[in-house]
Amino acid sequence: MKSPIRNTIRELRAARSMTQQELADLILVTRQTVVAIEGDKYSPSLEVAFRIAALFRVPLEQVFQYHPAK
Amino acid sequence: MSSIFDTESVSVPSDFSGKDAVGTTDRHRAGGCVLRELPGSLRAGASHYSCAADLLLFVFGVVRTFVRYRSRNVVEDERDRSIAAIGTRWSNLILWLGLVIVLVLYWDSGSVRSANSLIGILFHLLVLAGCARIVRELVAYRMSA
Numbered sequence: 001m002k003s004p005i006r007n008t009i010r011e012l013r014a015a016r017s018m019t020q021q022e023l024a025d026l027i028l029v030t031r032q033t034v035v036a037i038e039g040d041k042y043s044p045s046l047e048v049a050f051r052i053a054a055l056f057r058v059p060l061e062q063v064f065q066y067h068p069a070k
Numbered sequence: 071m072s073s074i075f076d077t078e079s080v081s082v083p084s085d086f087s088g089k090d091a092v093g094t095t096d097r098h099r100a101g102g103c104v105l106r107e108l109p110g111s112l113r114a115g116a117s118h119y120s121c122a123a124d125l126l127l128f129v130f131g132v133v134r135t136f137v138r139y140r141s142r143n144v145v146e147d148e149r150d151r152s153i154a155a156i157g158t159r160w161s162n163l164i165l166w167l168g169l170v171i172v173l174v175l176y177w178d179s180g181s182v183r184s185a186n187s188l189i190g191i192l193f194h195l196l197v198l199a200g201c202a203r204i205v206r207e208l209v210a211y212r213m214s215a
Contacts, residue, residue, distance in 0.1 A: 029147040036149060041214045045148050 003043045006065045010038045012056045027051045126193065134200075153210040161203035168195040 013023055020038070024031045027048055036042035044052070053060045172191055 029149070033147050033149040036214045042149055048148065 003040045004066060004068050005043045006040055006067055007037065007063055008065075009034075009052060009063060012058065012063065016056070023052075023055075026055055122189070127196075130196065149214065153207050153214070156210050157203040157207040160206040161199040164199040164202045165195060168198065 009023070013020070020034045021031045024034045027034075028051070029044075029048060033042065033044075037044050049060060049064055053063045056063065168191075172188070172195070176188075
């Protein structure tokens with residue numbers, strides 16, 4: 001089931017040549033969680049979301065966008 | 071400066087892993103008490119059924135903990151925690167429903183006649199709750215993978 005929250009983590013990660021495991025280690029989650037977040041299958045907590053935005057040095061809304069189901 | 075809302079004791083950890091560790095320690099302590107008291111209870115002529123049930127629960131908990139650590143199925147991050155919470159919710163639901171059904175059987179028709187059958191029902195209820203938890207966690211992992 002897809003989450004209504006979309007994200008650009010994959011693009012941000014690719015722009016920095018960062019692997020999923022490296023990102024997972026930096027934001028203190030497992031690689032499986034990064035996979036789930038990138039696939040829009042899991043919405044992270046606010047804390048992890050802020051950690052990701054801070055890591056990529058971009059505003060939160062550039063990483064996550066809310067698209068409610070119509 | 072401490073807030074007036076800081077009512078939680080300092081010794082109680084606030085994060086999940088801390089509470090989990092405290093819970094595990096308490097469980098092992100309880101298991102140790104059971105093992106310590108069991109021979110005495112048997113000698114004193116206490117109900118063998120209750121001793122067997124205590125021992126069974128203790129062995130069940132030890133085996134479950136061992137298998138979990140051996141298979142590296144440990145809670146690591148927030149997604150694991152949320153999935154574990156879903157599994158626990160289902161397990162508790164099954165347990166409570168089962169207990170209510172057992173009580174209704176006992177109260178209404180008296181069909182639970184002996185302690186032996188009651189322990190059998192409770193044991194199967196525990197197994198069922200454990201299975202429900204595992205299946206629900208697997209489904210949740212599958213859905214969010």
